[in-house]
Amino acid sequence: MKLLTLTNRYYMVSILPILVMGGFISYTILKGIINREFNEKLFAEKQQFIHEWHTYDNLRETLYLNVGDKIEVRAVSHDPKIKSVLSDTTMYDAFEKRLLPYRQLKFSDKLHGKYYIITITKSMLPTEELVRGVGEIILILIAGLVFSLWLVSRKISKKIWTPFNETISSLKNYQISSSTDFHFAQTAIDEFTELNRVLTQMINKSKSDYVNLKEFTENASHEIQTPLAIIKSKAELLLQEGNLKQSDLEDVAKIYEAANRLSRLKQGLSMLAKIENNQFEEVEAIDMAAFISKYLENLEELIEIKRLTVNKLFHSKPVLILNNTLAYVLINNLLNNAIKHNLEEGCITITLNNDELIIENSGRAFGGDPEKLFQRFKRKGTVTDSSGLGLSLVKKICDIYSMAISYTIQGETHRIALRF
């Protein structure tokens, strides 16, 4: 859900009851005022009537038709003692052709020893309409308010959140391995300035961590390689000594071999670290068919010596955007594995489609879960001369380029499928 939708929702939820209540209250107050005014008017008319009734004697003889308010004068024999009684009633209106609300003021009066009951009846129609009009105005106001609120909050949000969106987009484009300095655009809003400040701090921290790690990898690599170089060279010199016993010679050879293994292991690990650090960013378009053929040629003699049959089923020529080194590590490791773990006179089938590469090879049956072989230092059996990093390198590279890789074994057929 968008922040704007949410804030609007909260606004509406809090504003609506206020508006409804406000509408209701103002309606009641208005109605009350109008009512009071109306009654006052009726009483004023009563006063006026009594005044005229008592003053002008000829009124009683004159037939006077009042088309405004209806005034009824009824003579009674004894004093009814009605002071003033207000009552609402409905009467049929010939013009509107319906029943309309009226209000009556009934009172008694004594004139020249005679008693009269006088009723003044006043139509309430204008009042009713006024109240309705007021209600309608309030409703229109509510709708207008809600609409303009929604519109304004939309506009404001667009304007206010611009620096935030800019921050997001510059973060998206940020690459920790790039050496350029990182800057956010200036903003006048304190909250976003704070956000940018904290982010810049975080980025600088991560960047220095990254650089440190990179330096550490390089230093460690340097520091490990040098003693290894010493061990290796000393072992090699010892091997040249003609007077060593055969058993000593073999021991020295083992030291030499172990140093070699350690060196290769270190290379594999620093390769993994480099991949994890995204240090292989330069990419190029690689024609997979040509690329695979090229490296397969390098391995030609190994294939020959093991008397393997290679079937190349290149159905299409996909071109992928990859880093050359990583593509080499990927393909070389896969091809090497297919040869290395193959049987004598076995076969390799390389299928290349538009979106997938499948390498199948014959090999010894394997009991465990082949997917586990993607983990570091998981090997088939106890072949100690392999670094145990080959497939984890492959996996890592696939992860970087979001390719899906699967390893399945059916009997003596090992199948690695790569979807790109």
Added chain:
Amino acid sequence: MNILVVEDEHHLAESIVKYLSKEGYHCEWVDNFGKATEKVHLYTYDCILVDITLPDGNGIQIIERLKKVKSQSGIIIISARNSLEDKIKGLDIGADDYLTKPFDLSELNARIKSLIRRRNFDGNNEIIFKEIEILPQERTVSIHGHQIKLTKKEYDLLLYFVSNPNRVITKESIAEHLWGDHMDMADSFDFIYAHLKNLRKKILEKGGGDYIQTVYGVGYKFTRF
């Protein structure tokens, strides 16, 4: 042949000097940048081995200085850094070769020989080992004057052996020389054996001697008897 070794790691330098001296080179060794610049200023060397990371400076600067005075010395960088950029940079400024630590002394020796050959005779010199005659430029091999046909790997193998005569050469070193990092070690030993068998057969067919000796559990040795 004069060789200058610029390497701050004493034990490693010692091994290099020992191995190369046995090959008949005259080796001098310095362990820091200051001494190295002094040496290259005063003397001429056929080949200079330079470590990039020195305690008081960068080996790259020594190479730059040598290139500035148009030195004819061959330059091989020996460095623990094995990133591609480092290699490209090193070769760009004029180094002839780049070896990543840890390296095999036999490999270093072969590289130095190849470099000196290229430098001194524009690569047109022949290598003669008894009845075996190798023309590196044409990549041809003759036994008693009869040319033999070798595959690329067999040729590389022979040249590697001839460059390190009477030395025990480990299987690992041969594998790395022939295939680089392309292959896992264990597989390659079988392949080395197969290549050696063919090479030996081809030399013997033309009346050459059987110089390849197996050092059990270690590797091979190309002996003059």
